[in-house]
Structure formats: structure tokens, C-alpha cells
Amino acid sequence: MNVADSIAIVTGSSSGIGQSFTEQLLQKGATVYGLSRSLERMEAHKKQLGKVGARYIPVLMDISDHDAIEHWVKHTFTDSNHYPDILINNAGLGYFDNIEDLALEKFEQMMQVNVSGVFYLTRHITPLMKANPNTCHIINIASVAALMGNPKISVYNATKYALRGFSDALFKELRYDGIKVSCFFPGSIATRFFDEIDEIEVHNGMMHPDEVAETLIFVLERSDNFLISELTMRPLQPKKS
Numbered sequence: 447m448n449v450a451d452s453i454a455i456v457t458g459s460s461s462g463i464g465q466s467f468t469e470q471l472l473q474k475g476a477t478v479y480g481l482s483r484s485l486e487r488m489e490a491h492k493k494q495l496g497k498v499g500a501r502y503i504p505v506l507m508d509i510s511d512h513d514a515i516e517h518w519v520k521h522t523f524t525d526s527n528h529y530p531d532i533l534i535n536n537a538g539l540g541y542f543d544n545i546e547d548l549a550l551e552k553f554e555q556m557m558q559v560n561v562s563g564v565f566y567l568t569r570h571i572t573p574l575m576k577a578n579p580n581t582c583h584i585i586n587i588a589s590v591a592a593l594m595g596n597p598k599i600s601v602y603n604a605t606k607y608a609l610r611g612f613s614d615a616l617f618k619e620l621r622y623d624g625i626k627v628s629c630f631f632p633g634s635i636a637t638r639f640f641d642e643i644d645e646i647e648v649h650n651g652m653m654h655p656d657e658v659a660e661t662l663i664f665v666l667e668r669s670d671n672f673l674i675s676e677l678t679m680r681p682l683q684p685k686k687s
């Protein structure tokens with residue numbers, strides 16, 4: 447794919463790797479719709495980006511709100527010359543706790559954002575990608591938590607395993623429509639993700655969001671018949687526990 451002049455949607459654009467994805471897509475010449483609940487943070491980033499920020503369109507959106515997503519997609523992509531080429535399902539969150547202590551609202555929120563939100567947006571964007579003559583690409587940001595279970599993250603694990611299954615099935619469903627589907631499994635990255643998690647502090651042994659974003663660009667830029675369907679990323683030397 448030639449990322450220049452492409453139209454991309456990045457969920458969770460207000461922070462962490464979503465912010466880095468947004469920035470690097472813009473640097474490559476894409477137009478980026480960034481979706482998150484923090485409009486001010488996205489607007490501040492847009493300003494800071496200067497000239498390339500002109501192609502950044504921050505959108506206030508809670509991806510767990512199906513009707514809001516449906517409404518936004520319907521009213522944004524009205525012109526068939528302006529259909530999305532790239533969808534980065536990145537927004538997500540994790541709460542760590544023993545199963546009996548995890549508040550029900552936290553369980554519901556992880557399911558709503560990490561699973562339902564991805565389904566809602568993908569469901570409404572896929573028909574536009576099918577109608578788009580360009581080869582399109584959906585990238586789902588799972589985690590190494592989609593590959594192995596660990597104590598205290600059972601529900602986060604469940605959501606990310608779900609995302610892996612969703613991605614693998616969609617890859618097979620959409621390949622002949624000219625739509626690539628990839629799933630990423632990153633290990634720990636230094637972001638605000640850990641703000642809510644008492645057990646883990648951000649440290650130098652974590653990966654940097656910009657390197658994860660460089661990898662995303664590499665995956666997007668492969669030729670039309672070349673798909674990296676799954677990708678694991680790890681810090682070589684994480685903090686020893």
C-alpha cells in the first residue's frame with residue numbers, strides 16, 4: 447500500500463501508541479480520523495503537529511457506543527472517492543485483579559471497548575472497504591495477552607484472545623475482497639495504559655510507542671499481495687521480576 451494520500455481511521459488516537467500511529471501516518475501523507483473520548487488532547491496534538499496536522503481530524507467518540515459509530519460512519523463517508531483505506535482498531539484498556547475482586551463495571555468496560563467497540567466499527571467500515579477499489583487494511587491491536595494467560599488479567603486475556611479469533615476469521619473472510627486483516631501482539635510498551643494498574647510502573651525496559659508505530663507503517667507498506675497477518679513484538683530485556 448502507498449500510505450500517502452490514503453484515508454485512515456485510528457481509534458485511541460489521544461494517547462500512547464494510537465497517538466504515535468496517528469503521527470506517523472500523517473508524516474507519510476495520510477489523512478487520519480482519530481477517535482477517542484478526549485477531544486481536547488487530540489486537538490492539542492493536532493496543533494503541535496503543525497503543517498501535517500491539517501490532515502488530522504480528531505473525532506470525539508466512545509467506541510463502545512454503537513449508534514454513535516453508525517451515525518458517524520454514515521455521515522462522514524458519503525463520497526465514494528473518500529472511503530477509508532486503513533482501520534487501526536487500537537483503543538483498549540486493561541484492569542488487573544483477582545477474578546473475585548474485579549468490579550463488574552470493569553469487566554463490562556473491557557468487554558465493551560476491547561471487543562464490542564472493535565466489532566461495531568469494523569462492521570460499519572467493512573462495506574466501505576469492499577466498495578473501495580484500493581487494497582485496504584484493518585489492523586487490530588491485541589497484545590501478548592492474546593497468546594498466553596496470566597494471573598490477575600483473566601478478563602483482559604479473554605478480550606485479547608477474542609480479538610485474535612476475530613482477526614484470524616476476518617482475514618480469511620475478507621482476503622478476496624482486497625482487504626487485509628492483521629493482528630498485532632505487542633509486549634509491554636511505555637504508555638498511559640499502566641496508569642490504572644497499581645502493580646506495574648512504566649520503566650525503561652518497555653518498548654517505545656514510536657517503534658511500534660514504525661512497525662505498523664512497515665506492515666502497511668507491503669505490496670498488495672503480501673500480508674503480515676500476525677505479528678508479535680517484545681522488549682528484548684524487560685525488567686526482571
Ligand SMILES: NC(=O)c1ccc[n+]([C@@H]2O[C@H](COP(=O)([O-])OP(=O)(O)OC[C@H]3O[C@@H](n4cnc5c(N)ncnc54)[C@H](OP(=O)(O)O)[C@@H]3O)[C@@H](O)[C@H]2O)c1
Pocket residue numbers: 457458459460461462463464481482483484507508509510536537538539540559587588589590631632633634635636637638639640
Ligand atoms: N501499553 C502496553 O504495554 C500494551 C501492550 C500490548 C497491547 N496494548 C494495547 O494497545 C492499545 C493501546 O494502548 P496504549 O498502550 O497506547 O494505552 P493508552 O495510552 O492508555 O491509550 C489507550 C487509548 O484508548 C482510548 N480509549 C479507551 N477507551 C475508549 C473508548 N471507550 N472509546 C474510544 N477510545 C477509547 C484512549 O482514549 P480516551 O481515554 O481519550 O478515550 C486512549 O487513546 C490497547 O488496545 C492496549 O490493550 C498495550
